[in-house]
Amino acid sequence: MFPSKILWEVVSQPFKRSQLGLFQGKTKQYGNNVPFSKHKTRRTWLPNVQQKRVPSELLGGNVKLKLTTRALRTIKKKGGLDQYLLETSANLLGHEGMRLRQLALDARRVKEGRKALPKLELLSEEECREEKHRIMQEKYDSRVRALQADPSYPLVRRARELAARAFGADTNPMPGEDGLASPEATIAWLKERQFKLARSSTPVS
Numbered sequence: 001m002f003p004s005k006i007l008w009e010v011v012s013q014p015f016k017r018s019q020l021g022l023f024q025g026k027t028k029q030y031g032n033n034v035p036f037s038k039h040k041t042r043r044t045w046l047p048n049v050q051q052k053r054v055p056s057e058l059l060g061g062n063v064k065l066k067l068t069t070r071a072l073r074t075i076k077k078k079g080g081l082d083q084y085l086l087e088t089s090a091n092l093l094g095h096e097g098m099r100l101r102q103l104a105l106d107a108r109r110v111k112e113g114r115k116a117l118p119k120l121e122l123l124s125e126e127e128c129r130e131e132k133h134r135i136m137q138e139k140y141d142s143r144v145r146a147l148q149a150d151p152s153y154p155l156v157r158r159a160r161e162l163a164a165r166a167f168g169a170d171t172n173p174m175p176g177e178d179g180l181a182s183p184e185a186t187i188a189w190l191k192e193r194q195f196k197l198a199r200s201s202t203p204v205s
Contacts, residue, residue, distance in 0.1 A: 019095035021066030022084075023047060024074055056081040058107040063100070143190060163189035 026047035163181035
């Protein structure tokens with residue numbers, strides 16, 4: 001339901017201002033001014049950002065926020081700031097919205113006599129890279145386990161077809177499986193692909 005950490009990419013997106021308030025997905029837009037002569041000149045459109053004090057029952061009073069008119073309409077539709085924070089997707093809330101969501105969840109849990117949730121912790125760039133590598137490794141391990149457990153699994157069959165194309169027809173000792181590589185050859189091909197993906201994702205210093 002609620003992530004305990006916000007990934008680094010969310011905060012380092014191009015329109016960083018949207019992470020300092022409730023923008024409901026609105027960002028800077030780009031286009032052209034087109035006069036009668038058709039000589040186009042580049043221009044930008046900024047979101048309609050207002051600074052408001054929004055009442056919140058869980059947060060104990062009015063909360064001073066920078067938010068767009070789209071976010072204001074959504075808050076009115078949801079029935080208040082508390083419902084907006086608890087029901088809106090994390091992709092639309094941004095960094096400030098997720099911080100307020102945690103405060104609202106903590107206040108609600110304390111009111112219900114339960115323990116508060118752990119505090120948000122922002123991942124550094126190095127930690128984000130390590131987390132990405134760990135997820136890639138888990139996906140690779142799950143594919144290898146599926147390959148070793150059930151060679152007829154559809155995804156495994158596709159991997160065996162790709163491995164047969166990469167290594168040639170001499171990698172299949174089993175009769176009746178034309179066009180498929182053996183499990184050993186497919187595992188070797190997956191390891192080679194994993195190594196190439198890791199090299200391509202390593203930043204150049």
